[in-house]
Amino acid sequence: MKRIYVNEAWCLGCHLCEYNCAFANSGLRDMASALKGRQIYPRIHVEGKDGVFFAVSCRHCEDPLCVKSCIAGAISKTDGVVQINREKCVGCLTCVLVCPYGALAPGENGAMQKCELCLQNTCGAPACVTGCPNGAIVYEEREAAV
Amino acid sequence: MKRYVIIGNGVAAVGCIEGIRSTDGAGEITVISAEPHPVYCRPLISYYLEGKTDLKRMLYRDGSFLANVGCTVRYGVRAESIDPLAKTVALSDGAQLPYDALCVAAGSSPFLPPMKGLESVAQKFTFQTLDDALALEQAITPECRVLIVGAGLIGLKCAEGLHARVGSITVCDLADRVLSSILDAAAAARVQKHLEAQGIRFLLGDSVAQFSAGSAEMKSGETVPFDVLVLAVGVRPNTALVKEAGGETDRGILIDERMATTLLDVYAAGDCAQGYDRSCGARRVLALLPNAYLQGHAAGVNMAGGDASFDRGIPMNSIGFFGLHLMTAGSYDGEMIAADSGDAYKRFFVKDDRLKGFILIGGTDRAGIYTAMIREQTPLHTVDFSLLTSAATSAAFSPAVRTERFGGAV
Ligand SMILES: Cc1cc2nc3c(=O)[nH]c(=O)nc-3n(C[C@H](O)[C@H](O)[C@H](O)COP(=O)(O)OP(=O)(O)OC[C@H]3O[C@@H](n4cnc5c(N)ncnc54)[C@H](O)[C@@H]3O)c2cc1C
Ligand code: SF4
Ligand code: SF4
Numbered sequence: 001m002k003r004i005y006v007n008e009a010w011c012l013g014c015h016l017c018e019y020n021c022a023f024a025n026s027g028l029r030d031m032a033s034a035l036k037g038r039q040i041y042p043r044i045h046v047e048g049k050d051g052v053f054f055a056v057s058c059r060h061c062e063d064p065l066c067v068k069s070c071i072a073g074a075i076s077k078t079d080g081v082v083q084i085n086r087e088k089c090v091g092c093l094t095c096v097l098v099c100p101y102g103a104l105a106p107g108e109n110g111a112m113q114k115c116e117l118c119l120q121n122t123c124g125a126p127a128c129v130t131g132c133p134n135g136a137i138v139y140e141e142r143e144a145a146v
Numbered sequence: 147m148k149r150y151v152i153i154g155n156g157v158a159a160v161g162c163i164e165g166i167r168s169t170d171g172a173g174e175i176t177v178i179s180a181e182p183h184p185v186y187c188r189p190l191i192s193y194y195l196e197g198k199t200d201l202k203r204m205l206y207r208d209g210s211f212l213a214n215v216g217c218t219v220r221y222g223v224r225a226e227s228i229d230p231l232a233k234t235v236a237l238s239d240g241a242q243l244p245y246d247a248l249c250v251a252a253g254s255s256p257f258l259p260p261m262k263g264l265e266s267v268a269q270k271f272t273f274q275t276l277d278d279a280l281a282l283e284q285a286i287t288p289e290c291r292v293l294i295v296g297a298g299l300i301g302l303k304c305a306e307g308l309h310a311r312v313g314s315i316t317v318c319d320l321a322d323r324v325l326s327s328i329l330d331a332a333a334a335a336r337v338q339k340h341l342e343a344q345g346i347r348f349l350l351g352d353s354v355a356q357f358s359a360g361s362a363e364m365k366s367g368e369t370v371p372f373d374v375l376v377l378a379v380g381v382r383p384n385t386a387l388v389k390e391a392g393g394e395t396d397r398g399i400l401i402d403e404r405m406a407t408t409l410l411d412v413y414a415a416g417d418c419a420q421g422y423d424r425s426c427g428a429r430r431v432l433a434l435l436p437n438a439y440l441q442g443h444a445a446g447v448n449m450a451g452g453d454a455s456f457d458r459g460i461p462m463n464s465i466g467f468f469g470l471h472l473m474t475a476g477s478y479d480g481e482m483i484a485a486d487s488g489d490a491y492k493r494f495f496v497k498d499d500r501l502k503g504f505i506l507i508g509g510t511d512r513a514g515i516y517t518a519m520i521r522e523q524t525p526l527h528t529v530d531f532s533l534l535t536s537a538a539t540s541a542a543f544s545p546a547v548r549t550e551r552f553g554g555a556v
Contacts, residue, residue, distance in 0.1 A: 006552060008545070049533065049541040054548065056540065059556045065514075068161070068443070069436035071189040072199070073206040088203050090193045093510060097464040097473050098436060101551060102512025102538060145554030 001080040002139050004044075004115065004126055006055045010136035011046070013053030017128035017137060018042035021057075024118055024127035041107045043115040044128050055128065055137060057115035058082060058103040066095040066104065074112075081119060086111040148173035150449055151235055151245040153225040153387065155179030156188060157435050158251035158416025158442035160206060165446020165454070167215050173450065175217035176243060178235070182222040183276055184212075189435055191279040192307030204276075225252075228391040230409040247411050247449035250388055250399060251442055254381035254417040254433060263357035270375040273304045282308075285374050289313040293362055293370055295354060296378035297324040299465060302337075304376055305346050306467055316370055317341075318349040318362075328463055328474045333491055333505050340470045383418045383431055396420055398431040403457040405445035413449055415441035425460040425476035425502055425520050432459050458521045464510075473510050476503030476520040485535035494535055499526050512538040 022040035023031050044057040064082050067075045074088035075095060084104075091110040096102075107113040117139075118126045129139045150166055152159045155177050163175055179185075190204040212219060224238040228248065235243045256272035264270070271282045282304075286292070292312050294301045297319035305315050319326070323334035324341070338348060349370070354362045361371045383398040394400045394408040398420030405413045405421070416438035423430040437459050447454035462475035480497025490509030494516075495502045501519045515538040519529070530542040540548055 003555065005554075008548065008552075047539045047541050049530075049539075052541070052545075054540070054552065056552070059552070061556050065436070068439045071435045072187050072204070088199070090190060090198050092189070092464055092466060093471055093473065093513075094436065094464040095514075096510060097462055097475065097513050097517055099512075099514040100518035101556075102515050102540065105511065142554045144556065146550050 001060070002117075002141050003060055004057050004117070004129060005138050005140065005142060007136050007138070008048075008052055008054040010134050011048075011053040011055060012134050012136070013046055013048050014133065015046050016131055016133060017044050017055050018046065020127040020131035021115075024121050024123045025113075027121070039108075041105070041113065043105075043113055045105070047102075056102060057128070059101055060117070065098040065100070069094050069098045081117060082114075083116050083120070084112055084114060086113065148246045148450070149244060150175045150247050150249070151243055152177045152249045152251055153235065154251035154253055154384075154416070154418070155181060155185050155219060155221075156251060156253050156416060156438065157185070157206060158253070158419075158438040158445075159249070160185055161439040161442025161444075162249045162251060162413075162415060162446035162449070163215050163217055165443035165448075165452075166450045167446075168443075169447050169450035169452040175215070177217060177219040178223055178225045178237060178243075179219050179221050180224045181275060181277070184209075184219075186276055187435075188275070189303075191273065191276055192303040194276075194279055195283060195304075195307030195311065196309075201276075225387060228387050228409070228412065230391050230393070230412060233411065245411070248413065249405075249442070249445050249449060250407070250412065250414040250418060251416045251438075251445075252384035252387065252418045254383045256377065257380040257382045258377060259379055261354055261357065266359050267357050267375050269373060270377060273300050273376055273378050274381065279307075282374070282376065286312050287373075290373040291371060292316070292374045292376065293318070293372035294376045294378060295319075296376075296380065297321065297348065297350065298327060298378060298380065299325065299463065300381075301376070301378035302341065302467060303465070304378060305341070309344060309346070309468075312374075314345070314347070316347045316349060316372070318352050318354065318364065318370075320351070320353045322351040324348070324350070328461075329472070329505060330478070330493065333472070333493070333507055336491060336507055337467065337470065337472065341467060344468050381417070381433065383420070383433075385418060388412065388414065396429070400429065401441075403455040404448050404453075405441055405456065406448065411449075413445040415445045421459055422457045423460060423477075424458050424523070426479065430461070432461055434462065436462070460517070460520055462517060464513075471508065471510050473506045473513050474504065475517050476501070478503045478505075483535060487536060492535065496526065496531075500524070501526060509537075514538075515540065515542075 021042040026034035028034040089111040104114040385395040399414040444454040444456035483494040491507040
């Protein structure tokens, strides 16, 4: 299935993907009212050191530990996409404790959120990919890297 | 067609069902459920009292689950004994259920130490099942005084759940600190202070000498009047079925890395089982929900003739109390590295170039990166560990490791 991949040689560390993600999932039509002066809760985040940057979002693991570990049965996998039912989530952070990639974080109301490939919003395609100014993020089919 | 029987209807049982179905789509699965409820999220019983979930949302799987997986659940029925030679399970309704492969996923039971005068207490509860929570809910009033015996995870979660719905809460424990099995003294002091700020009172290093109508006389001499008593002293794995059938047990039912007990075609998983703990290299009961699912799943695959092993269990907890989040994992073995930053309390335990365990209060972002290092026993000389102690980040790994993790399907 298609997943999001980041080429760290091209990632500028500009954090635009974080803003595009927060906007895409805000349900609002105007970027300024969605983001201006607000704490944002993106589902992708940039990490890095010594001038090397990369954006991290959910890997949609073949064998997702978060799904098996959620104490509320709130995370499930359908057609390869790992999703959170935020109505069921109680914010215990067990999923944060088990995800090896650091891909989940709580949203504004404490319920967990993570990348759902922009399938739940109106973007049509992952907003981080579309908006990356350097083409560092791609949405494509790949095999295991090793 | 193969006949599978699962004793218990908790998360380990669901893991087992899903494990079986990943391998055998046709076999007949029967689940024996002592509790009269569809499988629910046991850890959510305190969130239920708190109003953060409800009976519908706390179901572990949605209503179509059983139909989809094709499995029969016998509610309100107990397994009484296992005959490993005849390969049958005797049920409390008189039936003898034959099996080709059996999984014991019977969980644990609250441990009730003998306590003087306990019979004089009218309103007393344990806090292990949904029915316990519903009964407790019936007993409480906005004015009532609650005494909770046990300052472990279950006692404190119960306190949080009851907090807004009762008059006062006192928690006592024989140990001199809260969460004594998972926190060191300094971390426990922080958590205790946070709970005390909510108005919860603690009597630590103290225990009940005697109950009399409406009050507890403590060993320290203090008298604690109360209306409702919750006993959360500890739990014991339900090992009797396997033990009586001749299987090996210790604290829990002993299982190998394929979840097999010493009885032929009998597997065990979850809170009743004692499997391998990767962080300490010995077999331990890991009474945690993720572990229950993962063990159950491995058992299911093997019962159906597949080949699954699960040897990466480690103790781990992520718990919040009134907005304060703490996480612990692994064993507190080896050199301790203190890495507090800002409000965050962070302790890492390192031995033989490996991360063995950690305690975090606050500073929990991306902590799964640490957990994975314990699970995988990552050599610390291959990572930037000083960066990791300041924040969990994949930037601490080599580019090659990052490519493996982020450059392809995982
Ligand atoms: C209040 C509370 C909070 C918790 N919080 C957390 C948390 O935050 N994180 C975490 O990881 N874990 C937590 N846990 C632990 C977690 O709930 C358990 O590890 C997990 O539910 C174990 O699942 P299991 O399937 O092994 O056992 P259980 O869920 O206990 O299921 C076993 C079932 O078997 C039934 N049974 C027993 N004997 C028989 C028999 N002879 N015949 C038929 N049925 C039988 C029992 O009635 C029970 O329903 C918490 C537990 C409690 C009580
Ligand atoms: S949240 Fe983490 S564990 Fe879960 S599917 Fe995504 S990357 Fe995997
Ligand atoms: S924080 Fe929410 S999604 Fe994550 S494990 Fe807890 S209940 Fe499940």
